[in-house]
Amino acid sequence: MDKIKVGIINVTGYAGVELARLLHQHPEVELASVTGRSAAGQSLSEVFPHLAGIDLTIKTKLGDVGLVFSAMPHKESAVEIIPLLEKGIKVVDISADFRLKDGSEYQRWYGFSHPAPQLLAQAVYGLPELHRAKIASAQLVANPGCYPTGAILALAPAVKAKLVVPDIIVDSKSGVSGAGRTLSLTTHYSEANEDVSAYALEGHRHLPEITQELKLLNPELPPAVTFVPHLIPMTRGILTTAYAPLASGKKGIEEIRKLYLDFYKDEPFVRVADSPPHTKQTWGSNLCLVYPTVDQRTGKLVVISAIDNLVKGAAGQAIQNMNLMLGLPEETGLEAPAIYP
């Protein structure tokens, strides 16, 4: 049987090129077309020598494919996607353009008026651990942000079980590749190396995603989330430390671990870790490690999660979504363990 042809819009960012790497190894689909404005006309391997095995030219227009990944920046992504949807093509959008259900949030957080708010209801938030069935039948999947992936997977079991008062602190530490391939002083080597800083203290764009999804898990108790992201001198990885007060009368640590183990027992890409996880343990893989514990002195649930921001936080999760949309086994093409050290 012929492989299903897939394409990538804007392959030249870090999420796009990571998609290309992973799709190249995927046994059931064929990466048939890639676009990119800056490098159009060049071969993919010229721009990205590590992909020398892939024989594709970067074009300005996508060829004929059955499923498209859009790795465009927000706002521009929607513009590219809408005509594809009209043609019946399946789409996984890596951008934020279809993640939020409330269209007015786009003005507030992204500063633009959404061009197709009617599509927001139809789009499925592509976190398979929460929305697997809907993803399987969706035409448009909004791939979660990197921070929300780590934060929601850390908190979902506790919030759903009403284990915590939803007064939540999410403190995340991200490698620099999360800021993308576009140049900036913040991501200039000599500035980012040997440095740690917090940013987006006035409110990060990933916050409404986190609250939207946690609210769905416990609609009666809408969560208050304080989210502070930090930039860490490493290339890949997000470690998230989430804090929330345990609801009164609540549980010991063994019960909580059991709750997490049950919640994720059938998940191929979430593992409840036996010891505090390291981002290095997920390097290059689609795994999310989750470690719940309790500060007995203060009655706080503390949950740590670790992901590779470019894999489970972007390209890998996009392929996990594609597998579901195409009826393929969810792990296909994503089985490689992390590379250590």
Place this chain on the structure above:
Amino acid sequence: MDKIKVGIINVTGYAGVELARLLHQHPEVELASVTGRSAAGQSLSEVFPHLAGIDLTIKTKLGDVGLVFSAMPHKESAVEIIPLLEKGIKVVDISADFRLKDGSEYQRWYGFSHPAPQLLAQAVYGLPELHRAKIASAQLVANPGCYPTGAILALAPAVKAKLVVPDIIVDSKSGVSGAGRTLSLTTHYSEANEDVSAYALEGHRHLPEITQELKLLNPELPPAVTFVPHLIPMTRGILTTAYAPLASGKKGIEEIRKLYLDFYKDEPFVRVADSPPHTKQTWGSNLCLVYPTVDQRTGKLVVISAIDNLVKGAAGQAIQNMNLMLGLPEETGLEAPAIYP
């Protein structure tokens, strides 16, 4: 006038060798004697080539000096210090052995029975911003831990002013030098590089210091502190992000900034920053940068602090304490700006 002679017990750890570097440049004291078990008999510059300008041999016993810094590990430090105190020598203890007022805490947190609990009342906790006057007249100063320095300076103005409900999260990110010069798999380059992890989730030894000092600032409202330290792939620096609910009816961000500016207005080594601080901005210097802000959505105070863990978090603060104890201007020998980039 002759310079005052000072000595360092256990110069061969990172705090000890950083003390030697800073004391070498100090215009009013002379580093006259250094000890170290592992390297005894070798010249200081043989073990630490960057200190080639210092002509000292590492001995097993301290020479005749007027003030001693102990950079011994905890438990062993007290043993070295007690006879010095009996001889009337002034001591700055970099270890934890005299930081806690309640002697029983040593059994709980450090696993040993304190050899001289009667000295705990006499020892002064060496955070000059809180205990300047007492330090000036003390014979024994307990130099604060690196994490407590960043955490307490971040929170002191808010806790003292009862600005917050003392239900506090302290999430700290430390460079690897904080773990010392003793070898371990955790600090092996290939393990620590390109990795972030949380540790000491069952309770870090620096927690009782933080709570002790915050409680002194607001004795009616003893704080509940959840403290989670993280290891970051860089050599120096601690960034602390502290979270606490604002007390009801409380203040806007400008008022809070003013409160912090007032609290630290005469402090030579604390600066209330205009933007979220970077640890790089303190690299090699004795400065602590503090940045208070508010998450308006959730009513949380968020304060970021940045220090160099080996300077304001150890050796620099020890010299600041020494200056106070010897009646010297507090900044002496500590004026060098951070090295950037």
Place this chain on the structure above:
Amino acid sequence: MDKIKVGIINVTGYAGVELARLLHQHPEVELASVTGRSAAGQSLSEVFPHLAGIDLTIKTKLGDVGLVFSAMPHKESAVEIIPLLEKGIKVVDISADFRLKDGSEYQRWYGFSHPAPQLLAQAVYGLPELHRAKIASAQLVANPGCYPTGAILALAPAVKAKLVVPDIIVDSKSGVSGAGRTLSLTTHYSEANEDVSAYALEGHRHLPEITQELKLLNPELPPAVTFVPHLIPMTRGILTTAYAPLASGKKGIEEIRKLYLDFYKDEPFVRVADSPPHTKQTWGSNLCLVYPTVDQRTGKLVVISAIDNLVKGAAGQAIQNMNLMLGLPEETGLEAPAIYP
């Protein structure tokens, strides 16, 4: 058909654990047994959480397998291997114990008397690009050192074609994982980070391998090689810069590139690069990138090569050798592109 069972002696070092990662993904063999002294009795995934997908216990003795990788330290490796050879088991030795043909070199470079010098003639130096046919029929393959792999592949075409006077400088830059998982001050994070240094200036143990193999390529003109390795603050990768005077009357850069392209035209794991290679372009892959050029001012050939020291420089090459020894396609299990960025 049943998969061929293979085993790893001493899985707990970086080469051993990388072998486990790669073998786990290999479609034609089954990693059936692993040993390790320090961690015996523990499950592999307990010691190495990134290998949670592999269900194996670390034993003290190897089970029944058809081919063994030894990742023991030198001298001890030979002791383990000799009885296996007597039983007819195929062996790939990652250690240096069978790399040198002249047994007396072991006393000189490694300080021990070789326990089975008669086996040295039978062992094949496992650089497939030079000894493919012999490897295919060998019982014992000596996997090359990481530095020799990069250096020999950089120089082989030029030395074989007598393009250069064999008065060679090899200046190599290695990531820290090359120094292994055993703790040392040199590989302590705070010492190795933000630092570069040269080492082994009195002569590195990999030098006799390099000269042995280059001499085989041009026996009339035994090469004089000055080899200086450097430690670089990164985890993986070796960049080698090799310099040699062009033989008189010799060639332009295009001719030289053509010679290299011809030499490596059928090699699955050597690519003659179009621009100076980056170690990052080989991260996690079995590729060696080679870039020959000429300093026209001085008549020197300059060749740069880049490898991942743990893959093409150790575990990946070992599997490439295994594939040849077992009659499998050489690329099997090694097709994954490098991970970037």
Place this chain on the structure above:
Amino acid sequence: MDKIKVGIINVTGYAGVELARLLHQHPEVELASVTGRSAAGQSLSEVFPHLAGIDLTIKTKLGDVGLVFSAMPHKESAVEIIPLLEKGIKVVDISADFRLKDGSEYQRWYGFSHPAPQLLAQAVYGLPELHRAKIASAQLVANPGCYPTGAILALAPAVKAKLVVPDIIVDSKSGVSGAGRTLSLTTHYSEANEDVSAYALEGHRHLPEITQELKLLNPELPPAVTFVPHLIPMTRGILTTAYAPLASGKKGIEEIRKLYLDFYKDEPFVRVADSPPHTKQTWGSNLCLVYPTVDQRTGKLVVISAIDNLVKGAAGQAIQNMNLMLGLPEETGLEAPAIYP
């Protein structure tokens, strides 16, 4: 007595801001004026928070000062400097514009026609170890490039003593700050981190400086130098490994060390190291460490040098030159030891 006022043209690059840091601590001069196009109108501490102790506004035009440092890019620097020289102001030029004695080299290496070739003879190459007396009486000093500083200091004693055949390989490893503060993909964190590469293989602009100065040391035997710079994942530091064949009949390693020790015996900022130097041992200091040795197998002299590229390789050396030009003790303001670890 009033301090001498000095100014910096283009303070906003890494060399400029490092000059500001060092001049701020200089006891004999006052940093009175700084310019910068991009940040004109802002206070220095706004752009560079680590310099909060300096109260200066970045201007577009320099104020009234007695000595000027130009940290402008090449070509533009000459344009700024020429009018200053006409006014009798002393100048230390950090750019390359007055380093080369042969004006035609500027067309060849820098692609512009020198605007004032008549000044090239008058300008003094500011390597104090070679040209101290001339620097002391110069109006215009051309501060050496970072690579030439390390390379020339590594080779000068050997070349001057005709110890080597001047067929020289210079293999240098530089931290990323050497590439400046201007953004580029090469210096983007995620590209430069965990990577090593060679660059400028067609010829680096610092090569003519190296050959010019080595030729002056031994005019009968003009050197042939192959120079290959490499980019290393760290912020500061250059390690240079230089190779040259020993002249026949030449010397043992002890004799060579003695020759180096004699050559540098009165130098405050060059130390002949007892063991292979680490760039970390020079971090933040004006020191150059030099380590000569011999590869006995091949008869090659191998010399390693280590500097901090922004201090001895730029701003520190500029101040060393200024001290000489102003008749101040050469070490003034430059005594701080390196910061380790």
